Amino acid sequence: MTETLHIIGGGMAGSEAAWQAANAGVRVVIHEMRPTVETFAHRTGSLAEMVCSNSFRSDDDKQNAVGLLHWEMRAAGGLIMEMADRHRLPAGGALAVDRDPFAEAVTERLRAHPLVEIVEEEVTALPRDGHWIVATGPLTGSGLAEAIAAEAGQESLAFFDAxxxxxxxxxxxxxxxxxxxxxxxxxxxxxxxxxxxxxxxxxxxxxxxxxxxxxxxxxxxxxxxxxxxxxxxxxxxxxxxxxxxxxxxxxxxxxxxxxxxxxxxxxxxxxxxxxxxxxxxxxxxxxxxxxxxxxxxxxxxxxxxxxxxxxxxxxxxxxNTFINSPTLLDADMRLRSKPHIRFAGQITGVEGYVESAAMGLLAGRMAAAEIEGGQLPPVPETTAMGALVTHITGGADAKTFQPMNVNFGLFPPVDARGGRKGRQVRYKMYTDRAKADWADWLGHRAAAE
Incomplete structure (x- = not known):
């Protein structure tokens, strides 16, 4: 029988990781402390609750890096993007979401999945064995935060969110x-x-x-x-x-x-x-x-x-706490000192709902492949997914590491010049290259399965 993947935290990253792993045939247990343990910002016990804003930002997949990330997640069968599209609100060129129905729909889909179990409990220590993803987000419980800081050999970095x-x-x-x-x-x-x-x-x-x-x-x-x-x-x-x-x-x-x-x-x-x-x-x-x-x-x-x-x-x-990922995580998002534990979401130092869910998507797929006895090929750094994971697992300077939204500055450069028009051409080149490379990566993964 396939081993179980345990996910700590049922936010954007944890929910997406669970969906991806379960759809790959792996049994998943989500450990979510809400509503048993409340936080300052959350109001409900739903998974993937949105607390800061109700916007996923630009949905333009030709001129905007976050819009490209939307496209990549949709192409990968992402639950977060599917539910966001289903519960979207008019917002010009942005993707805004009706937050409560969105979270309720994510929760319902995961509860209905035959390979997903949701356990309402707080995890306060790093597990010693098994397969785990820590996706506790910016409001990680104090007990687990202290355990992470102790394992890292330093205080967790922190900033303040409003x-x-x-x-x-x-x-x-x-x-x-x-x-x-x-x-x-x-x-x-x-x-x-x-x-x-x-x-x-x-x-x-x-x-x-x-x-x-x-x-x-x-x-x-x-x-x-x-x-x-x-x-x-x-x-x-x-x-x-x-x-x-x-x-x-x-x-x-x-x-x-x-x-x-x-x-x-x-x-x-x-x-x-x-x-x-x-x-x-x-x-x-x-x-x-x-x-x-x-x-x-x-x-x-x-x-x-x-x-x-x-x-x-x-x-x-x-x-809002996050770890110094370039120092602590390997290229597969595993804790170097405890490789049975992966990290995903905002706690890794990506910023934003979509970026958090994207790192959950990758962590869930990576963990599922490992449990099934395989390993995914490296995610191309020319894609939005690859640019983000490369940044947090070694591309960023560990001494000055701070939370980062996806942006074209994280991508390997393309050659396009000529002022504003040149930027538009360059952004289109980024997105065209990324879409081709992401489709190719998804195709390789499907072939391996």
Whole structure:
């Protein structure tokens, strides 16, 4: 009888790893501590619960690295992408997901799989034998985190993650705000009107920045340092870097026309993106925050259109741990000191839902092949999957290793020059090469089976 693969953690990475391994014929047990042990950010006991944002970012597989990663996961029969597509929401060119039905669907599919068992328990130590994948994500339980740190011979690296607030749609003043995707992007009317926009004048923006900088904020405990992932900076940290930073970031006023005052160009715009299929909830895009709850309510009430807004969830900040993967993991994502244990997901130092699920996909396939007595060929580093796994298992400098989203800077270069047009040609070359190499790799794997 085939040996069992044990997976610690039922988030994006753990769920995808379980799906891939089970579909390869391997029995899988998912050990998930929720809902028995709660976390700061999670609200349910569902697998693959989304907590920070409801967006998988760009779905453009010809000009964007994360869109290419979407394509590769779909080609590999990924559960996370299948459920994301099934529960997608209008979001212009982005892939936004109705978060609760999405997580419930992932959970239902895994519970229904004859080779998958889900055990609600907390694992607090590294297992001594067997086949294991640690996919505990950014909120790894303290007991297991301490065990990982002890095994690594050093303290786990850490940074801080912030989450954005969610607003009840019927409390937004639509006589001030309007619906429009930036540059009217989208193929349908729903997609072209997927965002709600709140305009600001220069005086309103300056007053907002002043209030943001002066607001009460969460303080760190003694000994903690505020290391943030640049892709998920709290808005007040961005404001501290310069008063115009937000205007060139999440509050940029470009590609939008206010129908209430079409001749007046807003100085800044706050965007909200639909958070559920009913359209009753919207999250404030890019507004991760470490402000205390009372301060959030008063500061966000300064945004035109949100004066009377009611919040389904306020923002917050939490500790996010990850290992120094280039030092600790081999090319097959195994812990060098305990090769029966693989790591996958955000704990490896990839950042983002899709990247986490992608590393789960690879870990699940690698573990299944090993259990069946084989080994997968190396994943081509010319693919999005290969670029990520190469980065975390040796491509990155261990001394400066920090969480990373997938991007074309991780890929072996292609030769294309000529300004902006050259970039578009180069990105297309990256994606064409990646798709061919990924299809070839999947074909080799199928032939081996």
């Amino acid at each position: 989450i954005a607030p969610i607003v009840h749609a019927d409390t937004i003043d639509m006589e001030t705000a309007w619906r429009q995707s930036r540059y009217d992007k989208g193929e349908t009317e729903d997609e072209r009107t997927a965002y709600i926009n709140c305009p600001m004048t220069k005086d309103q923006y300056e007053a907002f920045i002043d209030a943001l900088l002066a607001a009460d904020k969460t303080e760190f405990k003694p000994g903690e340092t505020a290391g943030y992932f640049d892709g998920c900076l709290p808005i007040e940290v961005m404001a501290e870097r310069g008063r115009e930073t937000l205007r060139f970031g999440p509050m940029k006023p470009v590609g939008l026309t206010n129908p209430h005052a079409p001749k007046e160009k807003p100085y800044a715009v706050v965007q909200l993106r639909r958070d559920n299929a009913l359209g009753t909830l919207y999250n404030i895009v890019g507004f991760q925050t470490k402000m205390k709850y009372g301060a959030q309510k008063s500061v966000f009430a300064m945004i035109p259109g949100l004066q009377e807004a009611a919040f389904a969830r306020l923002g917050g900040i939490h500790r």
